[in-house]
Amino acid sequence: MSLIIQQTFTVLEKGTVTAPQGYKAAGLHAGIKKKRKDIALIVSEVPAAAAGVFTTNLVRAACVTQNEAQLKEVPYLQAIVINSGNANACTGAQGEADALTMRNHTAQELGLPEHGVAIASTGVIGVQMPMVPLLAGISQATEELSVAGGEDFAQAILTTDTGSKEIAVQLTVDGRLVTLGGAAKGSGMIHPNMATMLAFVTTDAAVEPAALQTLLRRTTDQTYNRITVDGDTSTNDMVLVMANGLAGNAPLGEQHPQWEEFAAAFRYVSEKLAKDIARDGEGATKLIEVIVQGAASERIASQIAKSIIGSSLVKTAVYGADANWGRILAAAGYSGAPFDPARVDIWLGSIQVAEGGMGLLFDEEAAKEYLLGDPVTITVDLHQGDHAATAYGCDLTYDYVRINASYRT
C-alpha cells in the first residue's frame, strides 16, 4: 500500500499477442467446430522464458497436467498451440495420448524440441478429440504464421465468447522499447481459481523465468482469480506467458530497478483481459466491479468482494436495475470473512445506499438509471482497516440460461 507506481506504459491501438518483437501467429478453421476458427498457434523466433498457472479443479485435462509438468522441468517455450471446440478432458488414456500427439506434431512441424511447445484445449468435456482435423489444422497453421496473424489467433481460441479479447502495451526498460501483448477467452464456467478461461501473454522483454512465474502467480490472484461468471471452475484453465528477450533489456527480476514498472504493465494487461472476460460472461449485458475497502486485510477484502460478485441474487438484481443493497450485505455476510455488519457503507456508483449496515433514503430513480449503465461499480466500505480489493463479474440474464441449457446439443 505504501508504494505508488505511476503508469509508465502506453496502450497500443489494436494491440495483440504479435505486437512484441519476434512473434508470429495464426488462427484458422480446421473442422473441430462447425464453422468458426478452432486452431490457434503462436510462435516465438527464439526460445522464450515461460511461466504458467493452471486450474485448481481436481479433474484436469491432459493439456493442463502436461504443460505444468513440462514447465516445471524446462521453463522455456517457443510455441503454444490451442484448439477450441473440444476440451479433451475426461477422455482417459486416449486423451492423454492425443494431447501428446498434439504437442509433438506441432513441434515436428515447427522443427522445435517437444518441450518447447505448450498446448491448450477448450470446449466440450468428455468427447474424444477429432485428431484428423486437429493435426491437419495444426500443419496448416504452421504455414500461415504471420505478424498479422494475432487477430486470427485471438478469434480461434474463443468458444461462446461474443468477441475477441486482446491488448498490447509498451514501456521503456533500460532504454529499450519493451512490448507486452495478450489474448484471452472466457465466457461460461468462470470463477475465481481459473475457470474455463485461457489467457496468453507475450513479451519481448528479457525476464528471469523464476521472476516471471512469481509475477504471474501474484498477478493471477489479483486479476483472473477475481472474476466470476457462474461459480463453476473448469478442467482446462490456464494462463501462459512467454518472454523472448528480443527487446534487449537486462533480464528483469526483483533486483532490476524497473521491475515494478514492468510488473505494473503486466498487471494492466492481465486486468484488461480479466475485465473483458467478466464483461463477456455468458449472456451478460455488463461488467460489474465490486470494490471492498476499509478492510482489516487484503484477504478479507478479496473474500468479501468475490462473495458479492458471485451472488446470483446480486447479479440478477443488477440485470433488473434493482438497487437491492440488502443482497449485497447478505452476500458479504456469508463470505466467511469477519467484519462488523453494523459499520458497513454501500455505494452504487456514487450513490450511497446504505450507511452503518442500514438503508439510506436515496434517489431510487437515479440508482435505477445508474444500474442500467455499463459498467456498474459497487463499493463496500467496512471501516475496519485500510486494505482493499476489487472483483469483477457480470449480470445474470435470461441468455445465460438459454446458452447453457443446450450447450452440448
Place this chain on the structure above:
Amino acid sequence: MSLIIQQTFTVLEKGTVTAPQGYKAAGLHAGIKKKRKDIALIVSEVPAAAAGVFTTNLVRAACVTQNEAQLKEVPYLQAIVINSGNANACTGAQGEADALTMRNHTAQELGLPEHGVAIASTGVIGVQMPMVPLLAGISQATEELSVAGGEDFAQAILTTDTGSKEIAVQLTVDGRLVTLGGAAKGSGMIHPNMATMLAFVTTDAAVEPAALQTLLRRTTDQTYNRITVDGDTSTNDMVLVMANGLAGNAPLGEQHPQWEEFAAAFRYVSEKLAKDIARDGEGATKLIEVIVQGAASERIASQIAKSIIGSSLVKTAVYGADANWGRILAAAGYSGAPFDPARVDIWLGSIQVAEGGMGLLFDEEAAKEYLLGDPVTITVDLHQGDHAATAYGCDLTYDYVRINASYRT
C-alpha cells in the same frame, strides 16, 4: 451404515403443524404484503420443549439472534409468530426494538411469558417493519387460532414460493400415538447452511430438550443443509421445533429404546420439507437429487454432492435436458474433496453415462427423455469407500432470472 431402521411411521393425508395434539394455528393477511397472507401463528396448549438452528450468515436478522439467545437460556416455547413480506434484517437498533415488540406483543395477547414466544420474519431486507399492520395482525391471529388453522399457517409464511409445504406423520411410542407435523417456506436464496428458509416442526411427543437440539442439528445437516437453489445464504433462516409431550410417552432421549424410530420419523419430516423447498426453488421446474456413493467418508460424499447440486452449469443442463455429464464431473472436481476422477461412474436415473471418469456411448434420446421428467436423480459412484450422501436442488431456468431481476420493485 450398519444400523437399519424400518420405517415405523405412517404419513398422514393433508397433515400439517396442527396434526399433533394440543396445537392451534392461524394465518391471515395483515397488510405487510399487498394481498397474500403475511402473519402466521402457532400455539401449544402447554409449554413445549424446543430446539432451533439458525443461519450461518454473519449478517443476521434480529429474530435470529433473539431466538437463539432465548432458547439457549430456556429451551421451551409455547408459541411461534412469523411474518412474511419483510425480513426486518439490516434495520439497525430500530429493527432490534421492533423484533422485541413483535415478541412481547404476541406474549401479552396470549397471556404467556415473553421467553415462551419465538419470532421469525422473511421478505425484503433493509426496510423497517411496518409495525401497525404487524401488531394488529398478530392480535387478530390470536383470536383466529384453531386446529383447522394449520393450512392457513403454512400459507402465511410463504414469499415467492408457489405452494405451501406441509407434512405430518404418526408412530407409536411407549404404546402412545405420537404425531409430528411440519411446515416450511423456501424459494430463493437457498443454500446449504440455512438459506432463506423457515421450517417449523411440531410434535406431541415428550422429548428431552437437549436430545431434541442434538437431533435437530444432526437432521439439519442431512436435510435442510443439503439443499441449494442459488448458493445464496440468507440473514433470517431458522428451523424451530416444539415438542409438547401431550402424547404421554416417556420422555424421548438417546437412552429411550424407540429413540431411533422417533429420529427416523423426524428425519422423514425434515427431508420431505427440504425436498419440497428444493423442488420449489425460484423458477424451478423440477427436483434434482444428487447421490454420491462409494465415498471414503460421508463428509466427502456430502461435499461433492453439494458442489454438483450447486453448479449453475449442471442446473441449466438439466433444465435443457442435456446429458452433459462432463459438467457433473467438473463440479465434483472443484468441490475441494479428494477423490480419483479416473474411477468415477455417473448415472442419470438408471442410464450410465460415464465409467472410470470417461464417457460411455449411451442412448442420448433415452437420457433426454429421462431429464425431461421430475425428479431427476444423478448418481455418482467414486469407488473409494462405502459412504454416501444425497443433496437436493432444482434446475436453473429463465424464470429464476425473471423473479430475481425485479423482486424488490
